[in-house]
Amino acid sequence: MSPPIPSRATVPPAAATPVALSYELFPPRNATAAASLWATIRELEGTNPDYVSVTYGASGSNRDTAVELLHRLLTETSLRPLAHLTCVGNTAHDLAGVIAELLDHGVRGILALRGDLPQDPATARPPGSLTYARDLVELIRRVEQRRSAMLCAGKVAIGVAAYPAKHPESPSIEHDVEVLLAKQRAGADFAITQVFFHADQYKGLVARARRAGVSIPIIPGVIPLTSRRRLDRLAALTGVAPDPALLDALGRAGDAVESRRIGVRATVGLARDALDAGAPGIHLYTFNEHAAALAVLEALQLPRPPAVVRRSVRPQLVRA
Template sequence: MSPPAKSAHTVGPPASEPYPALSYELFPPRSSSAAETLWQTIRELEQTSPDYVSVTYGASGSNRDTAVELLGRLLAETSLKPLAHLTCVGNTREYLFNLVDELITLGVRGILALRGDQPQDSSGHSELVYASDLVQLIRTAERRRTAHLCAGRLAVGVAAYATKHPESPSFDHDVEALLAKQAAGADFAITQVFFFPDHFERLVSAARRAGVEMPIIPGVMPLTSVRRLDRLSELAGIEMDHRLRDRLAAADDDGARRRIGVQATVDLANAALDAGAPGIHLYTFNEHAAALDVLDNLQLRRPPIPGGLGRTA
């Protein structure tokens, strides 16, 4: 008896592991001089062929016009794919629905859905209370534009916290919130800055146990500035790496400080990748030099750039 003929749909060898994702965060400029610096950064980062760049959105939409303008220019003048931040605090449902529609019309195909910081004076009315509510609104707006979106889907990201959110009652509550965002329709999460590798590993482990299946991407900041470390620790309640801070403060000059900080950032990113992170998201603060130093030393495996163009390590 002859063996059965092979089906045309026989499963072949497993595909190779995907390349780690690479992305950067940018924020809209506040002045003409800041815009000039930002666009120098954009052109430098563009050469690394990232998967996307995120564009921040001010509290209660305070910089809506400059954010939308930057998104439009990125789409029209660069090869970069923008991920538009969107916050729901202080905004009405109608306002947010119209803004999502505007972003889709502009050509944006990715949105990072955030609750946003609560205004200290409690001004403004928020019809959406949580980021999960915003994710649901984005999905509702998306369904009205299926014909314009080809496959009918936006990529929707959310925030995750490797250390407890400063307003959260517990770390476990943060994990439950992340699960709720996934249930609302989120596709992936990007973490807030963290200073210790085991914090990221703990988050991923707890999230997986809770049922979170979407990718969790570590957000990494070039750890080269004592002032920035202090500010993040104070404002975001992130546990400080005092040993690193002391080393940076004791460095002989800016060059030595930068070498120490870049290596610490690379070590942190590599630890996250070794723990299974699907990629790295770099908070640039609109400065390309330190981010590119990190990328060069990280030696992140990336797909070849068509035509052999772009920056090489």
């Protein structure tokens, strides 16, 4: 007689599943930029994102301003920050200290990145430095393990980067997937893609990753396609050109309003194609500007969980 087959809970249809939403911010460089950033933060806060990521300069060049921004997000807003952290040019000892500092501030999500290689090869790998993002993922897990009691036996969410187009330093797109698999095995929980301009690039990445055994969520990172100059710079960095028709339309736009309208429409189409392909959410690269991001979000009409009102609780004096 065959053993009984254990029953499995039914999974709700994909259409009923809320879609994840997140934004990327970067620390301000001066007081004027800080005022603009905080105006953007207040606008984005009203959309109830799942988290906002905060970038980290090469070799920790803006560490103090990044940590300050993370602290303010945690203490002055309802937003959950995801702290970027790069390992190139940093020793394991120094990075362990940074990770501990982030956890002490209340950060519970870290995006583990290799980071850009320094221009001077002599400074690329100081003694004791980490080489790859997977090494940083492993280090975060080791620090987490030592602090499990302080975290109430919880877990730090670790994100990593994924590449829809071949990484500029990679020999092949297949190698990029093997790197992503290694980061998953090291303890990564999810991946956010670098910028892409064609939905087929995202679909291809997911297909290759799943065949290789990558099971973590792969969230498409989407940039509002509203600036011809910005797209040209990104195309030079990624080696993948945007749609020539889009570039032409942006180049012929009469003003910033028309450029935004054209770019938002293209961005919405790209994001919808990724969502239709099964993307679990959308990560919007905001460049610290909220107008285009909010226009994209309004057009997408993402199914989202109900907003939870978070109120700060002040201790009350107990009188006898």
